[in-house]
Amino acid sequence: MVIRVTRRIVEAVVLLLAVGTIVFFLEHAVPGDPAVAILGGAAAHPTKEAVAAVTEQYGFDRPLIAQYGDFLGGLFRLDFGESYTLKQSVTSVIAGQIGPTLALTVSALVIAWLLSIASTLLTAGRPGIVGRLGSVVETVAAGLPQFWLGLVLLLVFAVQLHWFPVIGSGPLGIVLPALTLAIPLAGFLGQVTRDEFEDKQQQPFVLSARSRGLSERAIRGKYVLRHAALPGVTLSGWGLGSLVSGAVIAEVVFARQGIGQVLVTAVSAQDLPLVIGITFVVALVYVVANILTDIAYVVIDPRLRRTTGAAA
Amino acid sequence: MTTASQPTSATSVVQGPAPVVDVRNLSVAFGDRTVVQDVSFTLEAGRCVAIVGESGSGKSVTARSLLGLNGTTATTTASALSLGGQDLRDLSDGAWRKVRGKQVGYVLQDALVSLDPLRKVGASVADALREHGVGPRSIREQQVLSLLSRVGVPSPALRARQLPSELSGGLRQRALIAAAIALDPAVLIADEPTTALDTTVQAQILALLDELRAGGTGLVLISHDLGVVEQLADDVVVMQHGVVVEQGPVGAVLGDPQHPYTKRLLAAIPSAHAPGARLSDAPRATLAPRPASRPVPVAGSLVLSVSHVTKRYRGPDRVTRTVVDDVSFELRAGETLGIVGESGSGKSTTAAIALALTPPSSGTVTFEGRPWSDLSERARRGDRPRIATVSQDPLSSFDPRRTVGDLIRSALTGARAARKSSDDGRSDSGRVEDLLTGVGLDVGIARRHPSTLSGGQRQRVAIARALATDPDVLVLDEAVSALDVSVQAQVLDLLADIRQEYGTAALFISHDLGVIHHVSDRVLVLRDGRVVEEGPADQVFRSPRDPYTQGLLDAVPGVSIHRNPQEEP
Amino acid sequence: MTTATIAPGEPDVLDPAPAPAAAGVRKVRRASHPLRRVSFWVAAAFIALVAVAALWPSLLAPQDPLAIDLGKSFDAPSAQHVFGTDQSGRDVYSRVVHGAGQSVLIGVGATALGLAGAVLLGVLGGLGGRAVDAVVTRVIEVLYAFPGILLALILIAVFGSSAGTQILAVGIATIPGYARMVRGQVLAVRGAPYVQAERALGHSSAHVLFRTLLPNAFRPLTVLVTLGIGQAIVWASALGFLGMGVQPPAPEWGAMLNAGRNYLQQAWWLDFWPGVVIVLLALSLTAVGRAVQTLTQPGGPR
DSSP states (O other): HHHHHHHHHHHHHHHHHHHHHHHHHHHHHHHSOOHHHHTTTTTEEEEEEEEHHHHHHHHHTSSSSHHHHHHHHHTTTOOBOOOOOOOBBHHHHHHHHHHHHHHHHHHHHHHHHHHHHHHHHHHTTTTHHHHHHHHHHHHHHHHHHHHHHHHHHIIIIIISSSSSSOOOOOOOHHHHHHHHEEEEHHHHHHHHHHHHHHHHHHSHHHHHHHHTTHHHHHHHIIIHHHHHHHHOOOOOOOOHHHHHHHHHHHHHHOOOOOOHHHHHHHHHHOOHHHHHHHHHHHHHHHHHHHHHHHHHHHHHHHHGGGGSSOEE | OOOOSSOOOOOOOOOOOOOOOEEEEEEEEEEEEEEEEEEEEEEEETTTTEEOOTSSSSHHHHHTTTTTOOOOEEEEEEEESEETTTETTOOOOHHHHBBBBTEEEEEEEOHHHOTTTTTTTTHHHEEEEEEESSSSSSHHHHHHHHHHHTTTTTHHHHHHOOOOGOOHHHHHHHHHHHHHHTOOEEEEEETTTTTSSOOOHHHHHHHHHHHHTTTOEEEEEEEEEHHHHHHOEEEEEEETTTTTEEEHHHHHHSOOOOOOHHHHHTTHHHHGGGOOOOSSSOOOOOOOOOTSSSOOOOTTTEEEEEEEEEEEEEEEOOOOOOOOEEEEEEEEETTTEEOOOOOOSSSHHHHHHHHHOOOOSSEEETTTTTEEEESOHHHHTGGGGGGEEEESSSGGGGGGTHHHHHHHHHHHHHHHHHHOOOSSSOHHHHHHHHHHHHOOOOGGGGGGGGGSSSSSHHHHHHHHHHTTTOOOOEEETTTTSSSSSHHHHHHHHHHHHHOOOOOOOEEEESSSSSHHHHHHHHEEEEETEEEEEEEEHHHHHHHHHHHHHHHHHHHHHOOOSSOOOGGGO | SSSSOOOOOOOSOOOOOOOOOOOOOOOOOOOOOOGGGGGHHHHHHHHHHHHHHHHHHHHHSSSSSSSGGGGGTTTOOOOOTTOOOOOTBBHHHHHHHHHHHHHHHHHHHHHHHHHHHHHHHHHHHHHHHHHHHHHHHHHHHHHHHHOOHHHHHHHHHHHHHHHHHHHHHHHHHHHHHHHHHHHHHHHHHHTTTHHHHHHHOOOOHHHHHHIIIIIHHHTTTHHHHHHHHHHHHHHHHHHTTOOOOOOSOOHHHHHHHHHHHTTTTTTHHHHHHHHHHHHHHHHHHHHHHHHHHHHHTTOOOO
8 A cells, every 4th residue: 555655656756747847948939028017018028138137137137948958957845936917926826826726626626526426325326317317417417507607606596695795805705706616516526426336236246235124325325335435536636627727717717716716817927937836736736636536435345455456 | 929828917916915016018228229228027925926037138127126236327207116116217316225135135145255355244144233323332242243153154253244255155155145134124135146056056946936935025036047037936927038938836837838938948958958969059060071081089999088087286375285086087089078076166277187287296197098197298189189078257368469261260270280190081161161150150160259259159269260170079068057057958959969970089178067967978977176976977967976966966956847758748 | 257147138038028227217318219399300400401501592592791871770670670770880781691601600610610620539549559648648638738719819919810710710619529529439339349340350450440449439420520529619709799800891690799899788689689590500410419329329210
């Protein structure tokens, strides 16, 4: 188990390096002079001397490889430099903004799981219309675009019904944005979990358990559910990554604080260190999420904890 | 519709204690489809009744009626259905749960899927205890340990903490039995309890079940294997298509069967006949003759020579396992060599090496005197059509997108491509028709998908495909193991007809000693990758030299079922 | 190892007893034939409608989508303007219809790009040796780690906002998901007994590859295409919503959503209707995709 986790961490580090490198070179393909961006953009009409001075100061005239070397060095120290536009260290910018985004994505994931488990437990494997309804609801939910769902939720529950604030950073303010992200993910997770649930419910071990007098409820909730949750757990790592992507949209729709907003502005302002920093952090979240889901999987499925199988 | 032998009441005349199981006129229907009709039998404590039948006979549904586990879509009617005096008709869910585990226990086949793979063995065993309110956890744990000991699981404390996948097949089955008898139910229902096990392990589990029966538990045994039935049961109920065709004491029914179906079942057992006798009443196959351009090799000439072949695998845990260890044998034209062994004996790997589907780690295989295992696949292709294979699960060897006709045609085009020859005057569709009729299938089947066919039909398609290339050698890897006994009989007869008509050599791999004895001229016994015995079939089976072989023969259940072939008229 | 781990086998007549394993559970959903379901036809009709809108928008919406009429700005949906009007008095319905072409183009283009990339990676990884597969898996992992939005943003910053960039951005973002599936399928089929059986019949490796292995590996993908197009259109609209797509006054759905965002309180119809169309289109594509899957599975619909 320890070996697994260590290996994952090493792979993760390599991955992050790759991500950072790609962003570095992509950003350098963007037309435009970073020195100009630092000085406030083309609209600020910086003088030629100012541009030259900045260029020399930041080393933009050095060969690309050398700049990359500096970049890598900074990466290891987790120093992304200073934002061109915000004149703050990138780390502090991110630290300030990441809280709300993380809160949003984590709560969305939790809600998504709760919804999909509820849907599965209540409707999977049940005959007739109940079963089919659950499946249809999940399919529809999975296909809902987040921006539209967010707008509709905002319109109905905030603007019309006043149940939630239109803009708010407190706990009430997180409900609608979290739901916006959670519902489509819940639809997707629900489908996967339901399919696995219905498959496992047909297995002989369920019949065996029934023959010992276990109740249907216990079998569904304690035994089959555990099996059914496994594929969903694997997908949660990816799911969290996609939630971060969705967080950008949710933050825009609900005018929330978070790195999503910062990212959008940073790219259009060609603020290289900030873009790299945020990308890196997002990739980090994705990687950590995958490691955590790996661990969770092993917790649920003890077969992987034992190193050798049975004698035949 | 009355059947030949219709018992009036309980099959036993002994006026002993009231029966623990009393079933009278049981009928089960799913919607408008009646699956079990008018079944009656009784069982006393300490006795065993066996319900025998093939797939679709309704035997499992009948047994599950005693547990109420046929599902909500089932309608069950009976003039009597009771367990230990308690009426089981119209029980509520809550009432059923009190019965299950306490009055009756259920053992399924293949504990690998019958025990929750994610839960520790001990937890599953404790289920019934917990559901019926047995004491605090510590008491339950004690009972689990004693249950595991009772069923013969060594180191019970260790095993209880393990997962089913960490136990061997035999231990798993014992654990499953322990889970079923946890509350010492009056009746134990065992549904094919040993089908997934090796013969030697099967013998042990049967002994365990017999012990439980002797201890006073009533045993309801569901099986398709008449040998197992003969060994364990006092009374037997024979079912076909949901109806009882014959029932009575075991000795009477198996020794002197009245109903044609029972007779057919008994006739289909390979070891009940002299080797080579026909097992079924299917007509002889009408096989198209081989073209003159591709005659069978001269009888007696060496077709396949396997010399000191060894195969080693390195598993994911870095341990190297020797799966095949210094195996050598020869196969001559016209003869059938049977390779027999239990799981893990290396017989399938040996077959794969003989087919050159996997290279040996050391040793060589030659084919008709030419190199075979040492060649590159390209060089080998020319000879590929000469050696064909039929495996246990034909469906997995069929491209899922293809119809039956496409599959056979693919064999024809493959053979042509490999031989680099043009066709020999016979049209492909004509060939396909001939092959299908030859194996006893209707030509209309060519348009159908194998997934819509029954197991026996699929196996015939696999055989037709194997014959399409006019092979000199047929490799049959557990080719009949997954078939019902009567279907198996038909397929074995077909293979015998093929052998007679074409004189092809055959490598027949199986774990079933009776089948091997029936089809083979010579036999190879494998154990843990090594050849422990080799020789003419009669000699190996009548007077084996190696104690392992003797052990295998002793473990085969049933005695009079396997008549001494010399006594056959 | 082949011991008799399979139950005694099917009878020569198909098993009359369904052998239900559970109380209260019906065996596998016995769906009715897809072509008989109403939902299928409704979905297909909607897709056809959108296709017509994409190809001949004037057929469905004779009004000019760009026609400004400031006197009529922010009109609620009425008989004359079925979806209402926007801030410049333009008819929302016409804009939605005229915007279909672009969105469909982006959706199809992005899916095509994504699938092409995924097939390339997936086949390489699935068929190549361990070293190649390791590299391919890493590449897929890296692509996954890039949040889709970021990639899109960077590409737009480099190449400017246009339909082409949207296709590129969304296309590349869908590659890792599909690639993983393709690779998994190729690996699974590669190890399948029937592939080995075909080879044992004497066919050349090339024959087995193109006639058996790849067709079976790709079969599940046909469904993915329809689902994928729906998803791609949604993503592209999301980018448009963020202001990264085609710029106004072009009637592209995403851009309309972006513009309408600011007027949510007073003119909800600006964002609502384009959104509804997008959602319905995605759902219809899903329904049709599922039907196609059932119809094309081997053995026919069961």
